[in-house]
Amino acid sequence: MTATVPRPSPARQPLTALRDRALRLAELVTTPLLPADYLDMVNPLRAGTDLRGRVEAVHPETRDAATLVIRPGADWRPHVPGQWIRVGVDVDGVRQWRAYSLTSDRTRTDGCISITVKAMPGGKVSNQLVHRTAPGTLVHLDQAAGEFVLPTPAPAKALFVTAGSGITPVMGILRNHPELSDVVLVHSAPTADDVVFGAELRDLAAAGRIRLVEQHTDTAGQLDPAALAALVPDLTERAAWACGPVGMLEALEEYWTSAGLADRLVTERFRPTVVVAGEGGTVSFSRTGTTLEADGATPILDAAEEAGVLMPSGCRMGICFGCVLPLREGAVRDLRNGEVTTAAPGDGVLIQTCVSAAAGACDIDH
């Protein structure tokens, strides 16, 4: 690999200073490679290298969902239940990154974490993780992130409204917050067999830890937010969290807002809400020298990756700002709301490439 990778800034402690000196000496030995390139051959999970994880086990949950138990690298920082991590997986030889909620019990003694993935129809990464990942596979990781977490202290009364794989962050919360004593969970899935963690949730309900309301949409249809009040009579007294498809979240947000309870509802989206497509245009990357034609519906991030440009990326849904790059000149449209951002040379406008599509010619400083 390369000498262009940023190195950690010099530390003040004498021990780390000594280690840094040793590292610089080792670099003289290994140049143009880095000592890390050799050390990673021996131990890819060691401290001080890119964060990776090794899949230890894959447990099927339903016919199209599985939990992956992952041993994270030494630099892993404990997460807050409800948070997600980005996982980088090579699918057909191409590195793809997706975000998944952590579902593990933090008191696990083996140091492993788990994510639970539902295979989406046509989903490259989700299908590979659920159906074609063997124990021993190395995956790339980022530290946990996300605001879909409980406050301290935890609320006395909680309501979770979830659908499909939206149960995953909530399962992470339930497993790690046994002190939550008054919980209502309203979960939607096509059938009883499609409920991810179905058995565990029903056990929790039987033990009296939660009140579980299952909405089997194949027979009962989609959950109507207006019907929630009947299902959960004390809804207004409860702090609420919702995770699921965009349509459901929007309906819930509308309902909570009209009830004057907007600040009592926290939602988590797995995908950006795309409402607007622009006209597209020629996107040029001034430093890498790549030029490509992007249509108005494709995020610049996706179009650039397709063209082989190595792009910074993050959540891919417009929330983490890991993909931000300066737009030197041109116009982009925010795919979530249609808002157009323009830049003239010298403006140095920063754009989120994962939710911005070209709205005319764009010159990006990358």
Add this chain to the structure above:
Amino acid sequence: MTVLQKKSDNPIAHLTAGDVELLGKQLDEIRQEVIDTRGEADAAYIRKVIDVHRKIELGSRAVLLASGFPPAWILGTVGLSVAKILENMEIGHNILHGQWDWMRDPKIHSTTWEWDMASPAEQWKHSHNELHHTYTNVIGKDNDLGYGIMRVDEDQPWQPFHLGQPLWSFINACFFEYGIAAYDLELGAVIAKKQTGDPEFRARGKAVLRKIGKQVLKDYVVHPLLSGPNAAATLTANFTANVVRNLWSNSVILCGHFPEGVETFEKRSIDGETRGEWYLRQMLGSANISGSKAMHLMTGNLSHQIEHHLFPDLPSNRYAEIAPKIRALFDTYGLNYHAAPLPQQVASAWHKIFRLSLPNGWLEQTTVRNLPRQLVKLYKMTTGGPKVRRALQRQAAAA
């Protein structure tokens, strides 16, 4: 070789514009087939080669710690030479072409890779990928035609310093990586134009010196010191490995475009060139090395120079697979697929270097009887100005 456009037996005279356009489409299809099937096996291939290279390099460096023991010196030097060749050819050259960018692995990417070579990756990518691969074999545009120190085409004007080109070429081959670094810097042209004060040139020059500094420190100071009492032996081993790698990569590169029979092109001929015409120029301007799988690996698959020049960004492990299809296209269109074993191609390239060290036609017109006269003429051409040279050259051409 004379530029194709001036030849009496122009090898593409039988092709119509429609033929060339169709040829371009057929080549595009071959390219797309490879792109559509690029995947896990290809990714596994390059990772394997990188892994093997690192193990050979580590192993050889470890063996060389005992380089005072002659068998260890030999084993370590052979291993290190092989490692350096793999690193430059199959790994470095091809990654820097962007052949593996599609994997989106930041550790194996043309924008992050640095190689075991005097020329920094960034500068080499410009002179090689952008200039040489775009203007392949166009006289006056593609500086790879002789690297500015050799005359490798009849249409490059003869100058007195070309008399020494067999010697320069050999020295260049031994220290090829430094030659490439100077070439990527356009050092000759910058000095000739007295532009050494240009801040952009100075910045690039500094980058080259920094890179060379690190390389020299590693091979000639740090590793020898690590060998303790065997320091001198390790230094000679590392020097030998570098020279072996330089001679090898120089030979492979000479084979790519310099063997007799490879076509060159006039500057004017590429004005408004179509995609099909560009392909055709790459087909006629490159030569392959035939040989075993090991030969292909050690040349970084530049043994498939024709396939590489048609599709410089396709993964190198796929060139062997498409070669029969490319060859069939050459046959269909009545073109000469230039392929021969390594010794033959190297000999052909060196033959050209010797032949063109003399003015056009001089050797052919020299007999035992007219030798004194011919020598006088050569002396005049060497000592006289450009006008004298041109006049005598015209005279020779008319004879």
